[in-house]
Amino acid sequence: MSSADNMIQQIQNPPKPVSRSSLITACSMAGAKIALGVAHLDECPAQPYIPIYLIVFGVFSILGCYITALPWTRQNSEECTALDGILLVVRNLSNIFMPFWFIAGSHWIYSIYVPSYIPGSVLYCNRVLYLFAFWTTTVIYITFALGLVFYCISFLCVFFCACLWSSTMEDVEDV
Numbered sequence: 001m002s003s004a005d006n007m008i009q010q011i012q013n014p015p016k017p018v019s020r021s022s023l024i025t026a027c028s029m030a031g032a033k034i035a036l037g038v039a040h041l042d043e044c045p046a047q048p049y050i051p052i053y054l055i056v057f058g059v060f061s062i063l064g065c066y067i068t069a070l071p072w073t074r075q076n077s078e079e080c081t082a083l084d085g086i087l088l089v090v091r092n093l094s095n096i097f098m099p100f101w102f103i104a105g106s107h108w109i110y111s112i113y114v115p116s117y118i119p120g121s122v123l124y125c126n127r128v129l130y131l132f133a134f135w136t137t138t139v140i141y142i143t144f145a146l147g148l149v150f151y152c153i154s155f156l157c158v159f160f161c162a163c164l165w166s167s168t169m170e171d172v173e174d175v
Contacts, residue, residue: 027065029136033058036132043126046115050125050133053105060094060101067091102140109133 037054044050067087113134115125 023065023069027062030058030061030065032132033061033136036129040126040129044115044124044129046112046123046125047108049108050105051129053101053108054129054133056101057098057105060098064091064094064098067094102137105133106137106141109137 033054037051037058041051041055042048067090109130112123112125112130115130116123117127117130118124
């Protein structure tokens with residue numbers, strides 16, 4: 001096995017501690033979203049959908065963590081059960097729903113930027129609720145942007161190496 005194959009294998013199957021720690025972090029953040037959404041359900045009259053957004057996002061994130069943690073993916077298709085099929089459908093429906101829910105939540109959060117933190121005012125939203133929703137959403141955008149930049153740089157490196165390899169091969173054929 002070449003070093004490139006070994007690297008691809010490590011990317012596809014990350015070490016267990018990395019997988020577990022990222023899963024624990026994701027589930028913890030989802031739990032915090034649910035807790036804050038429920039605790040401050042009626043404390044954002046400026047945009048009452050923000051607590052609901054946090055609750056639904058948290059529930060679907062925990063569902064995703066639970067499905068991810070289950071060893072439901074089988075190498076052998078004969079081992080698959082009806083439960084595996086149901087979990088696959090639920091995961092795929094969740095993967096379709098979540099980006100749309102994220103966009104809606106982003107609209108609700110950013111449309112009232114910066115709300116009033118004074119209770120009783122027209123644009124009031126609980127400070128902890130709003131800032132938590134704002135920053136968790138913003139961190140997701142930042143992470144997505146960094147991933148996209150990394151992907152583009154990786155693509156350019158592969159393209160450059162392919163061009164370099166191609167020109168080297170042409171030089172070898174000329175000899």
